[in-house]
Structure formats: structure tokens, C-alpha cells
Amino acid sequence: MRPHELPEVRHLALFRDMAQSNFDTLMQSAYAQTFPASLDLIRQGDPADFLHVVLEGTVELYAQWGGRECTMAVVRPVGTFILAACIRDAPYLMSARTLDRARIILVPASDLRAVFRRDPEFAVSVIHELAGCYRAVVRHAKGLKLRTSRERIASYLLRQSVLAGGVASYTLPVEKRLLASYLGMTPENLSRALKSLEEDGVKVDGSRVIITDRARLTELARPDRLIDGPDPDGAHAGASLPSAQG
Amino acid sequence: MRPHELPEVRHLALFRDMAQSNFDTLMQSAYAQTFPASLDLIRQGDPADFLHVVLEGTVELYAQWGGRECTMAVVRPVGTFILAACIRDAPYLMSARTLDRARIILVPASDLRAVFRRDPEFAVSVIHELAGCYRAVVRHAKGLKLRTSRERIASYLLRQSVLAGGVASYTLPVEKRLLASYLGMTPENLSRALKSLEEDGVKVDGSRVIITDRARLTELARPDRLIDGPDPDGAHAGASLPSAQG
DNA sequence: TTTACGGTTTGATATTTGTCAATTGATCAG
């Protein structure tokens, strides 16, 4: 692991409050590795051996069933994934692959479980992290069940704008087919819906998003803190796609 | 609280391992109450004041947005709900209402937070519980995104049969409109789909389910441990509807 | 520059799903 990387990990909400000695223990058995783009990191169903921490690059969490697959979340630096499987010592529910070249730290799950049993501060951090992950997935499920495709797209586009500081224009952080899958629709459907949304205050040209009528878009998206976040206290940052992992 | 109730709570995975003194502290500030059917217990967006423990009866967790609503989970005895909101001291993401007359214990969230900070065993239990809740919602989301309506229904009917011990016949534990909402479709859609499923090995007459051709139904449902559960270690029971709450 | 590749868009079409309205059926209070 590189010298500047340790402080970055230590700065994460998950590792911030634990005793230094325990942090050192965790990191001694951990190792960092750089992976090329489009590489499979995890196959759903495999036993959970390592907590993953993304230092650079982007990782997609996706699920498969019966020959189909769908994107569940995207993890960006500095974020962790598959915490829950590690804790339960259970098989991964999701697969993971790199989208870009990515640098990732692998923390052995067994050490993780040992440390939160003897470091109360770390246990509390894990609790907060898990509660946050749980709430993120509940939000995602709410969006899928309560909103139509157009509404999900509108909400997503508006939320990205807000996360970027309320700007009227920005670029999409992911490919459209991935976005479509994340939002629970086909690429074709997304493409057509985006075109139709020009009448509702947002224009998308390539990966460039331009909000032409914020009021109109907001009216359609009806943003809701209980779906779109963030949690009021804001214990962890909102990634470009709500990083609903663990 | 009644004398026989305390041991039932204590027996829950969440409270089983904590120090007796801390359990006593929690229960001293808690109080039990009996509610009539169809009563709203929690409105989404309200601050999380109490962890709820269902002792008797049934509670529905549901979400609302823009005049629509959908069922997210059903909690049965003995189970807890909205743990995550309590921990984060954040607003509830879901509403809750009784389906039957229900007896519920209310544990102040502030005490909860105080206790898991000083009782490592309890902290570990909370971690396990949250990880389990997280995984349950991920499963639910996977089902929604990867399966069609018919497949979700088939999976549900098959899973219920398995949970009941592999029986060929059983009665639905909830009303069909609730089931429809839980599975992400309209009651009309569920009704028609159920009829069409007679050709796929299951017959539903009123609330009576009869599996007429298990192999056929299994072929359609393609049950998957990573969606339908349970987690291999089986730390907590599978309720009639996967009780994906916290 | 040119080609090759993969993402994206578009068109035509089929399927699924939702909506609205009416009817049936079961349950329960009076």
C-alpha cells in the first residue's frame, strides 16, 4: 500500500473513530491492488472474504438471475462495498466489476469481524454505515415501486444537478445503458424517455445534461428527501449514483 | 408490560446477548401498548423516536409518494422494525400501520443509542440485525428488477410453501391487494396472473394455494438463494413476507 | 486516416401492465 493511501482510508467514516492499534491491525492484513477496466472482482454467491475499499476508479455492483442482469449501485472513491456480507460471513448478494481502472484495498473479513468485537468505537461506526446502506437500498426500492420510468429519470437528473451544486448543466457520470439498468429499464426506453423529457425541462445531448426549465423538471420529479436523500445528518457523501452497498 | 412478555423480547436475536443490566435499562424506559387493526403507527418522515417490537398481531410497512403508496414489508411476532432510523436518529423512510389488533413494545431510540455504545455484545447484535435487514431489502430489489410479475408471484408462492415445510397447500397470510402491492403490481394484474399460473403448476382459490405441479412451478420461479433466501447461517427467521425492515 | 467496435438511437411491433368501470362475493353489524 502506498504511503498516501492509508490516511485516505483512515479518513473514511467507517474507520475514522476506531483505535489506532486496531486500525493498524486491519491494515496490516489488508492489501491494495490495481485492476484494469471491465474486470470481474466478485461473483455473487461466492463467500465473502474481503471488505473492498475503492481508492481510485469506479466499481459497478450488479445482480444476475436467469441470464438477466441489472446494475444495483456504483461505488466511487473513497467508498466501501459488501460490508454486510462480510459481517454475516454470508455469500455476496451482488457481483462487482470495475468500470475504469481501479485501485482497491482488500480487508480480510475475518479480521474485520474480530476487530469490531473488541473495538466499540468501530462497532458503532459499522452500525452507522450499515444503517446508512440499508436506508439507501430502501430508497432505491421506493423509487422503483412508486415512480414511473419517466419520474425516475427526472428525479435522477435533477438529483445529479443538486449534488453538483445546483448547476444547470453537467455531464452524466456513467454510460446510459448502465444508467438505464440502474433505473430499472431498457436502454431503448431510456433513450426515448430522455427525448420526451425535453418537453419537461431537461435536454440530454450525448452525456451532456442541460436543465432548461428547472421548475418544470421539479414538478415532474417531485423530489422527496425520503427517496432522493440525503439523510439530514448527512453522515456519508452521496455518490453519483446513490452508493447503496455493503 | 406483562410478565410473560419480557422473556419473549429477551429471546430475540437482537436482545439475546446483551448484559442483563443493560436489557433492564432498555425495558424500564420501554412500554407496551395494544393497538386496534388498521391504525397508523408511524408516518414516514417523522423523527425516529422509538424502536418497535411486535409481540402480537401484524404490522405493515409501506411507503408513500405523490399520492401513491406501496407495501414494503410485513412484520410479525416477534420482530422489530425501523431500527435503522432509530440508530441514525433520522426520519422514518416508511410508514407503518397495524393489519390486525397488535401489541407492540416501544423502546426509546435515545436509550437504544446509548446502550449499544456501552454494550459491545449488543452492538454486535445490532450489526448482525442491520446486515440482515440490508440483505433482505437487496433481495427484494433484485426480485423487482430481475423478475417479471409472473416470476415474482411464482417465486413468492413457492417460497411460502417451502417456509411452511414444503407443503403442497396453504393459505395466503395476507390480503391479495397487499400482496400485489408488495410484489410491485396492481391487484388486477395479480388476479389475472394468478389465473394464468394455473397452467404453471399452482392454483389459488380465495386465499387457498394449491401447488399442483411443483416441478413446473419451480421451473418458472427459478428459486435462488441470493434472492429468495434464506441466508445460509439463518440468523433470523423468515416471516411470511420477508420482513425487510429496520 | 481508416476501420472496427460498441454504445446509442430510431423504427416497427408485440407484450406487459395499468386504468376505469362494473360485477361478484364474502363478511359483519344491525
Added chain:
DNA sequence: CTGATCAATTGACAAATATCAAACCGTAAA
């Protein structure tokens, strides 16, 4: 027993969404 109520079903229809195929386009390798 009877009416009221609400869940469940059914039919007709509309809307949303998926599928399949082809064309388009931007990027990167040759």
C-alpha cells in the same frame, strides 16, 4: 335475515415498456 362495506374479479381499453432489427455515431486501435 338484510343491507352495507370492502376485497376480489372481470372486461374493455389505454398506456407503458420490452423486443428485435437496423442505422447511426463517437472513440480508439491499426
